[in-house]
Amino acid sequence: MSDDPRFGLRRSVTLPGPLRLDGGVLFSPVDIAYETYGTLNADASNAILVCHALTGDQHLASEHPVTGKPGWWARMVGPGKPIDTNRWFVICSNVLGSCLGSSGPATINPVTGQPWGMQFPVITIRDMVRAQAMLLDHFGIDRLFAVVGGSMGGMQALSWAATFPERVRAAVVIASAARHSAQNIAFHEVGRQAIMADPKWRGGAYYAAQDPPAAGLAVARMAAHITYLSEAGLTAKFGRKLQGREAKTFGFDADFQVESYLRHQGLAFVDRFDANSYLYITRALDYFDLAEEHGGLLANAFRASKARFCVVSFDTDWLYPTAESRTIAHALNAAGAPASFVELSSPFGHDAFLLESPELDRVIGGFLAAGERP
Amino acid sequence: MSDDPRFGLRRSVTLPGPLRLDGGVLFSPVDIAYETYGTLNADASNAILVCHALTGDQHLASEHPVTGKPGWWARMVGPGKPIDTNRWFVICSNVLGSCLGSSGPATINPVTGQPWGMQFPVITIRDMVRAQAMLLDHFGIDRLFAVVGGSMGGMQALSWAATFPERVRAAVVIASAARHSAQNIAFHEVGRQAIMADPKWRGGAYYAAQDPPAAGLAVARMAAHITYLSEAGLTAKFGRKLQGREAKTFGFDADFQVESYLRHQGLAFVDRFDANSYLYITRALDYFDLAEEHGGLLANAFRASKARFCVVSFDTDWLYPTAESRTIAHALNAAGAPASFVELSSPFGHDAFLLESPELDRVIGGFLAAGERP
Incomplete structure (x- = not known):
């Protein structure tokens, strides 16, 4: 220290x-x-x-x-x-x-x-x-x-x-x-359902397996992250700009920069946050x-x-x-x-x-x- | 007919x-x-x-x-x-x-x-x-x-x-x-990631198993559904009203009516829609x-x-x-x-x-x- x-x-x-x-x-x-x-x-x-x-x-x-x-x-x-x-x-x-x-x-x-x-x-x-x-x-x-x-x-x-x-x-x-408004609660509920739908969540008892519900937590974070940004800000920052390529791929990779950005936000989050904590703190917010x-x-x-x-x-x-x-x-x-x-x-x-x-x-x-x- | x-x-x-x-x-x-x-x-x-x-x-x-x-x-x-x-x-x-x-x-x-x-x-x-x-x-x-x-x-x-x-x-x-704006794309990307994160999605080859990625598709629908409604409309319809009970449960059941409504929207949707179609049509929209x-x-x-x-x-x-x-x-x-x-x-x-x-x-x-x- x-x-x-x-x-x-x-x-x-x-x-x-x-x-x-x-x-x-x-x-x-x-x-x-x-x-x-x-x-x-x-x-x-x-x-x-x-x-x-x-x-x-x-x-x-x-x-x-x-x-x-x-x-x-x-x-x-x-x-x-x-x-x-x-x-x-x-x-x-x-x-x-x-x-x-x-x-x-x-x-x-x-x-x-x-x-x-x-x-x-x-x-x-x-x-x-x-x-x-x-x-x-x-x-x-x-x-x-x-x-x-x-x-x-x-x-x-x-x-x-x-x-x-x-x-x-x-x-x-x-x-x-x-x-918390109905819309605030609704967005949090999407996040909670994304975590709980991940089979790795295991009713919250995932610590021993050291294999947390990362996919569900990442989706929860992505949904929430959109609410932290303004529509105009997203447009100014990303608009419809493509990610490191000239043309659309006609596939499901992250063609758009905003997709790539959101995926990164989701992935980076799971390294630093616990899925169950996300459930509990969103619940506290919704109860407020x-x-x-x-x-x-x-x-x-x-x-x-x-x-x-x-x-x-x-x-x-x-x-x-x-x-x-x-x-x-x-x-x-x-x-x-x-x-x-x-x-x-x-x-x-x-x-x-x-x-x-x-x-x-x-x-x-x-x-x-x-x-x-x- | x-x-x-x-x-x-x-x-x-x-x-x-x-x-x-x-x-x-x-x-x-x-x-x-x-x-x-x-x-x-x-x-x-x-x-x-x-x-x-x-x-x-x-x-x-x-x-x-x-x-x-x-x-x-x-x-x-x-x-x-x-x-x-x-x-x-x-x-x-x-x-x-x-x-x-x-x-x-x-x-x-x-x-x-x-x-x-x-x-x-x-x-x-x-x-x-x-x-x-x-x-x-x-x-x-x-x-x-x-x-x-x-x-x-x-x-x-x-x-x-x-x-x-x-x-x-x-x-x-x-x-x-x-x-489609950056925010429109972002919401769709959350939905696609929710579907693809569901292990039952199996890279889209889930038809034979007759066990589709219902949980992922329901989460996708829930996230999208919020965007179809106005904040004021959600407040007028649900506000912070509790679901069939007098007090909060201090648990993770659907305490609020808006949670119960959204869960229902997700569950009802998977009975009538194909998860892969959801991927393809959202992609078409984002490309537009x-x-x-x-x-x-x-x-x-x-x-x-x-x-x-x-x-x-x-x-x-x-x-x-x-x-x-x-x-x-x-x-x-x-x-x-x-x-x-x-x-x-x-x-x-x-x-x-x-x-x-x-x-x-x-x-x-x-x-x-x-x-x-x-």
Whole structure:
């Protein structure tokens, strides 16, 4: 393990729990893998929790140990960057149910000594947040300077403000939604059915055979990946360009660049992600409905909150379109919570929050810095 | 076979060919299954060809022999209906490559005596149209009163006007496009990969085992089905409503109605469609680019045309959005072709053209009737 702050500190902790899950299970112990960047100050008042998306991980601003790629938000987080590690202590933990070191279906069930597989309890976004709160307790952090997240990370940020209103001073919710729509659920169901239709899935008990349902998971990823991109972005990037040839082959190879790209996305994904984790996390997303957790009225979720909110959407995001962010902003207004809402323009669809976006940098940097003013 | 005109006439014909395909193959013989409604007049001037969509069939206005359901456009075609079988002789034939009686991967390769499987030649939309032209020759129909189609049927209508400009007096193109976009290709590639990932696909040679790749085909259908519906339509129909229960199960059964609906769509589809045909027809769609066939300029496709055109889109169709129809209308204008273009409002997305739509009825009925005026 390197202590070099450029690479973060690759760490994990086993917390005794128990963690009471929304499904009723008392889960323990709870493994949480995390990375931190920067230094926690003496009164533990400068912590920012960054929450990752569906297939994201804790390697926020440091090299991913499997892919060797830079951290997924290295652009945003680091010394002098919008989430400035010279000023703030930044934490990112792998969500409960995932497969990068935190407890999930691929980890060992202590009762059986075998991987959990589908015996792992179904979890919710709020359960992920509760596990993160346990990690903050472990760090002695009572209150977050901010919680920040895009996509599923934004749902966690919302859930943080709703579940632990005293522990959040500011929340940044990017390209997200307060509930999964029927179309969102439908796309996830396609992915789950693709995994479960793969005979290698074996009801989730594929770990011993070391032959995971890669084909099904790749199809699931391909379907989801389309929803992360805009139609215009796909057209600009690929259009109908052929893949390394002059003419169509009149066959079923990847004639078009977009086919080749999607196949690559599917194949690359199976090297870094567990199929069962994909089932569990998509389920958590589909179950997410913050209003439902608060008597059916979204504003109720924020009435006890002490946080300032920053809500950001992208105009070409059709997975969690601007209308979803507007719904959040309206509910925050109704609850009397200080909230700013901005729709940014980008050709890149949902994925825009992960890509170069000087406007997003300015919005986040400015919003966070404003929290330091007395 | 019933001669009762309420049920159409279930027929097929084997034409000697050869049919020269875009891929270079000389294909023969050519089986074409078709239905007709109404009576061909003495000078064979009252024929309307209706072209079906990807998974459609020739059972346009008569009961489907497998599902027992009414014809897919019984609403539109019949005595006194917008496509009035009292006035016109209406033909609908199963496209080349499909699996409802026309030559396709599930039919017998006369050379081997076995089903073609993946030895069937890759075909194009224009090849489908050429096969239909052979059927018209068989009927002694030199010129169509009109060619009408929605979705892939609209592409055939466009291809008819471009390929046989002397043989088309009018073309109705509904919820369609002059080329497949990168996003269209991407969704189809997900479907193809889902089928090919199913071990039961066996490289397309699954007919003898009578155990087709149903799971892969169902996933393909589920992914495609989402693109046929609008986000707003899904929300209105299903929202986050649970399936026959009060609370979430915290499991992986179909908790949400939209999951159950999609699973049903997948399962019902495999009973009536061949997985290899799905590969071939999606390939034909992805290959479709009418401009590319005419020197890169769409207007060129229509310069020799003698037809009037009616182009219709639906505002919530995100598979073939209004912009695609507008592109067609602009090209028709540039080519000096008489063309009307209308965007209709519907909550139902791409599928709107198959559903109750009095506006569509009026547009089609009015446009066709105008062709009878001297």
